[in-house]
Amino acid sequence: MVPAQPPTPRAPATLDEELLHCLGPGFPDFADSDPMRVARIRDEIAYGFAALADVAHAVSIFGSARTPTDDRYYALAREVAKCLGDRGFDIITGGGPGTMEAANRGACEAGVRSIGLNIELPHEQSVNPFVTVPLRFRHFFVRKLMFIRYASAFVVFPGGFGTLDELFEALTLIQTGKILHFPVVLAGSQHWSGLANWIHDQLLASGMVSAEDLELLTVADDPDVIADIIDRTHRHQTETYQSATT
Template sequence: MAKAEGEGGGGEQRLGPVTRRRGQVQDTTTDQRLLDSPAGSAEWVHQDPWRVMRIQSEFVEGFGALAELGPAISVFGSARTPVGSEDYENGVRIGRALAEAGFAVITGGGPGVMEAANKGAYEADGVSVGLGIELPFEQGMNNYVDIGVNFRYFFVRKTMFVKYAQGFVALPGGLGTLDELFEALTLVQTRKVTRFPIVLFGSSYWEGLVEWVERTLIGTGKASRQDLDLFHLTDDVDEVVALVSKETRQG
């Protein structure tokens, strides 16, 4: 089934469901205004209760958009990955393979590896999902997203990545990828989620981190030897699909 590509908009800012352009673009984000509130200020008495309603509405919007998604895998990786690079092409291959295996593909909806994974799912006629976030440097939703939800608050978006996915695949990425990776590892380690495979794709990129976990974290008693079993390291796209399929469809 062929799908038509749209053209992405530039110079715009997405604040949850609201889009601002030109002179209406704001200099700060909702998260920033929430977290930068001065300690000891009584301002919260007048504003924070209303923020709770906004936070609640984001959960409702996310739940409503994704409730009927079906089996899905969240794919993470750098937004700075160039189109046509090896990491980008691996993202496309992984997105395509997951879609062909019957999984929806969830990403952060931005460029780089996120776009690549969405593109792979899109080209395989799978369901391609983007969960965007309000940032001071606007990324926008890539053109390969079928279902896109924009969030103001990181913690609401993080909930959606975990609640509606049966596993994580992390390609080479930066701080955002590491944030999602270690949060997922913590959730599995503490058994907040079960049967949740975490796959690191790209051994040459991740082996230094894995070595640090083994030698430093485990070596100094900050983590247990069995914590190495919380994730899998591979360079094989077929193994990615096999790992998430085996662990999410058992039991």
């Protein structure tokens, strides 16, 4: 008879898990403590706003934490971040390894702020050594707010579910007019062409998106081209806003 395997130790619940599954088995009823939880969320938002209050020109860069340092997309993310930094943009990432590290590294090489928005996970993720402005969040949605609020653009490199989540959330917010239409660039045509074709051949063909929606995405490979797209759009939007308010 094969002996039973001991159960895998369960990682401690994160605050997000408690918040989103507070009625599930193993969790107490938080009804009495909800005001405290709301206050904690409020404090975390205020913490992020205060830390990033003077960030006026920044680009959020997303991609896989699993990208090795010798991968071509690591090199591309590093170069894109440097090109953006040379144009005066601070760089915001999730602060972890892989593509995030590459982008933070490029920011350091350009001499701009290298911001890392780290997140509490069941298995701790350390901040990469190229982050110069480290912030730590316990709730995903608060962290997402910071990525959006302080960004002039998104650059999205190959990644997993988290990367796709950030991509489609940004597209949804732009499409529905919740945020200003800023550039969303997919870096790496070989990786992203399949998704771009699927959106065209399936979503557009089925009438689930419009032709104008396809213009929300740009696929590019050249770091200077990516930086120029973002810089040009940012300058135009700044001039338009200033004209409208004077």
